[in-house]
């Protein structure tokens with residue numbers, strides 16, 4: 137079965153990994169609903185690029201902290217395209233600080249965007265996938281869904297939660313040709329990572345260069361940052377017919393980080 141012509145909703149796809157997945161999916165002929173916080177000019181540029189691959193692409197500005205807006209994202213996708221075949225839960229933010237100094241507001245925002253939004257999108261999309269008898273849900277977790285690092289309490293808690301939610305989702309829809317899996321990237325040089333270099337340097341009293349080489353790439357045995365194209369390729373594989381029995385699991389794309 138070809139994935140050409142399918143419809144994908146990708147949360148947080150105006151930047152970084154989500155954008156990379158949107159580009160990879162559009163090249164594979166998948167229609168796309170992008171989402172994220174971005175200037176109109178940025179959104180227009182992304183839509184023009186995706187449409188240039190010959191697919192339909194629209195933007196919805198749902199804030200992933202707002203369940204009502206999330207429901208509207210899925211409803212709008214279904215209205216525009218007839219259904220939603222693929223859901224990529226990717227939107228995420230990060231905050232690096234010791235627990236005693238961790239702002240309550242940052243804990244609430246991270247758990248809402250990185251974890252709870254995944255519940256709200258999945259809840260809204262499952263009836264559409266059950267009705268069509270096919271679906272693929274891919275949650276972008278993290279190596280931090282499997283192991284911890286200091287100073288990332290909310291992120292690590294949320295990402296571990298995403299992996300648990302992935303398993304439950306998989307079991308609840310296993311007989312309807314709907315799979316749900318998590319991808320666990322190591323470090324990818326996106327705006328999310330660039331922003332945390334300074335905070336990590338401060339929290340650990342080291343230089344930004346030491347953060348890159350001694351903290352980030354220290355964990356990645358390949359000594360390479362993961363590229364967004366590799367994550368798009370992994371997501372495309374999970375959408376393929378060959379992956380129909382891969383469900384309720386996580387695929388690490390982390391240069392060996394969690395093997396050690």
Ligand code: NAD
Nearest residue numbers: 148150151152153172173199200227228278323324326328
């Ligand atoms: P990024 O900052 O480049 O992109 C994040 C996206 O989420 C953007 O489109 C942003 O607009 C969107 N977003 C943020 N808050 C939102 C909100 N309230 N509502 C809607 N959209 C919102 O980050 P990234 O590195 O591409 O991260 C994407 C995902 O990958 C995240 O879930 C992150 O935790 C995960 N991840 C990233 C890395 C990495 O090294 N970059 C590693 C593992 C996992």
